[in-house]
Amino acid sequence: xxxxxxxxxxxxxxxxxxxxxxxxxxxxxxxxxxxxxxxxxxxxxxxxxxxxxxxxxxxxxxxxxxxxxxxxxxxxxxxxxxxxxxxxxxxxxxxxxxxxxxxxxxxxxxxxxxxxxxxxxxxxxxxxxxxxxxxxxxxxxxxxxxxxxxxxxxxxxxxxxxxxxxxxxxxxxxxxxxxxxxxxxxxxxxxxxxxxxxxxxxxxxxxxxxxxxxxxxxxxxxxxxxxxxxxxxxxxxxxxxxxxxxxxxxxxxxxxxxxxxxxxxxxxxxxxxxxxxxxxxxxxxxxxxxxxxxxxxxxxxxxxxxxxxxxxxxxxxxxxxxxxxxxxxxxxxxxxxxxxxxxxxxxxxxxxxxxxxxxxxxxxxxxxxxxxxxxxxxxxxxxxxxxxxxxxxxxxxxxxxxxxxxxxxxxxxxxx
Ligand code: NAD
Numbered sequence: 091x092x093x094x095x096x097x098x099x100x101x102x103x104x105x106x107x108x109x110x111x112x113x114x115x116x117x118x119x120x121x122x123x124x125x126x127x128x129x130x131x132x133x134x135x136x137x138x139x140x141x142x143x144x145x146x147x148x149x150x151x152x153x154x155x156x157x158x159x160x161x162x163x164x165x166x167x168x169x170x171x172x173x174x175x176x177x178x179x180x181x182x183x184x185x186x187x188x189x190x191x192x193x194x195x196x197x198x199x200x201x202x203x204x205x206x207x208x209x210x211x212x213x214x215x216x217x218x219x220x221x222x223x224x225x226x227x228x229x230x231x232x233x234x235x236x237x238x239x240x241x242x243x244x245x246x247x248x249x250x251x252x253x254x255x256x257x258x259x260x261x262x263x264x265x266x267x268x269x270x271x272x273x274x275x276x277x278x279x280x281x282x283x284x285x286x287x288x289x290x291x292x293x294x295x296x297x298x299x300x301x302x303x304x305x306x307x308x309x310x311x312x313x314x315x316x317x318x319x320x321x322x323x324x325x326x327x328x329x330x331x332x333x334x335x336x337x338x339x340x341x342x343x344x345x346x347x348x349x350x351x352x353x354x355x356x357x358x359x360x361x362x363x364x365x366x367x368x369x370x371x372x373x374x375x376x377x378x379x380x381x382x383x384x385x386x387x388x389x390x391x392x393x394x395x396x397x398x399x400x401x402x403x404x405x406x407x408x409x410x411x412x413x414x415x416x417x418x419x420x421x422x423x424x425x426x427x428x429x430x431x432x433x434x435x436x437x438x439x440x441x442x443x444x445x446x447x448x449x450x451x452x453x454x455x456x457x458x459x460x461x462x463x464x465x466x467x468x469x470x471x472x473x474x475x476x477x478x479x480x481x482x483x484x485x486x487x488x489x490x491x492x493x494x495x496x497x498x499x500x501x502x503x504x505x506x
Contacts, residue, residue: 281315283434
């Protein structure tokens with residue numbers, strides 16, 4: 091089959107589709123198809139053995155007409171500029187769909203965190219921030235965690251930024267530990283938000299969630315918290331996986347216990363009473379809800395016809411290619427697109443930024459209540475457009491996100 095897509099070609103195709111549907115001005119379409127700024131840096135650090143390590147880093151700032159750039163930083167050995175550009179575009183649409191006052195950005199460093207010590211990672215992080223610091227800031231660009239970065243990484247970013255400015259700037263980064271201004275509920279927010287969407291979609295599609303079988307690819311921050319939230323609402327988590335492979339148990343497994351096993355054994359595999367499966371097999375399991383929560387490009391034209399889930403909730407960014415999207419839609423599978431499904435993370439990041447700017451700390455209940463309200467509104471806004479257009483939810487979400495950004499460009503005008 092004729093499909094070999096990169097994340098950027100998928101993102102560009104999605105923008106084109108939305109632009110066509112919205113009858114977007116061709117100039118604005120051209121503006122949105124490129125990022126405003128891409129910064130490439132070389133990160134030189136002293137390794138623990140005394141040698142010098144040199145790592146490539148990137149920060150792509152897509153569009154900021156609705157507010158400062160916002161987006162995660164991922165650490166992964168094979169990151170490319172194209173991939174980060176695609177992810178920065180998704181962030182722009184996502185913030186607009188969630189209706190929060192941010193634009194889109196993404197960053198990354200080509201580094202294998204599994205082969206680095208904590209002190210080496212700290213030096214990489216601080217050096218990376220020092221190289222892009224002029225383009226960061228609470229009203230310019232606010233980083234957050236993504237794959238293989240976490241609250242600790244965000245603490246180093248905040249400290250480096252603050253040291254270079256000469257005063258403490260907690261609002262310079264989100265997803266940091268609560269002790270230094272992080273928000274209650276931020277760590278769980280993306281996974282919880284995915285399940286809020288699943289609840290809404292299940293109600294719309296008459297899917298019963300009590301004992302519904304849920305399979306989750308990726309058992310990191312997002313995958314784990316989605317598993318916990320799914321279990322909380324009565325679903326049965328039948329399969330999870332990580333980079334080493336997956337496990338399956340038709341009777342359901344306990345995510346908290348699997349996490350203990352993973353921390354001890356560095357893998358979810360070989361967990362009691364479960365069958366070891368591959369990541370590919372996980373995607374094709376008979377289940378009610380499939381949640382890809384790891385990498386991009388996982389559901390493609392090569393496996394779309396074997397996906398048996400009734401619903402796919404894209405916790406990961408860009409897990410489904412354009413042709414696979416079409417194939418799932420034709421099979422009647424309800425797909426909740428990434429820019430809606432995983433927007434809970436950036437939504438609570440926005441809450442964190444607001445708390446930092448006002449020097450407040452909200453209780454968890456308030457954060458969770460506001461998250462559910464925001465996600466429900468975003469979900470209903472997307473459904474309303476999809477119903478009007480008689481389209482899938484992806485098209486509805488893209489039209490909503492791209493349309494809001496395009497309108498902001500129109501009213502702001504071009505300077506000079
Ligand atoms: P993480 O680093 O905490 O976890 C990543 C998980 O993916 C790990 O379990 C890892 O073992 C697994 N993995 C890595 N390579 C894999 C492979 N080849 N096959 C299967 N599994 C593999 O990252 P995270 O923060 O949970 O992010 C996961 C996804 O969610 C990413 O696509 C990210 O962009 C997206 N996302 C994250 C957030 C957030 O708040 N962290 C927000 C929105 C979207």
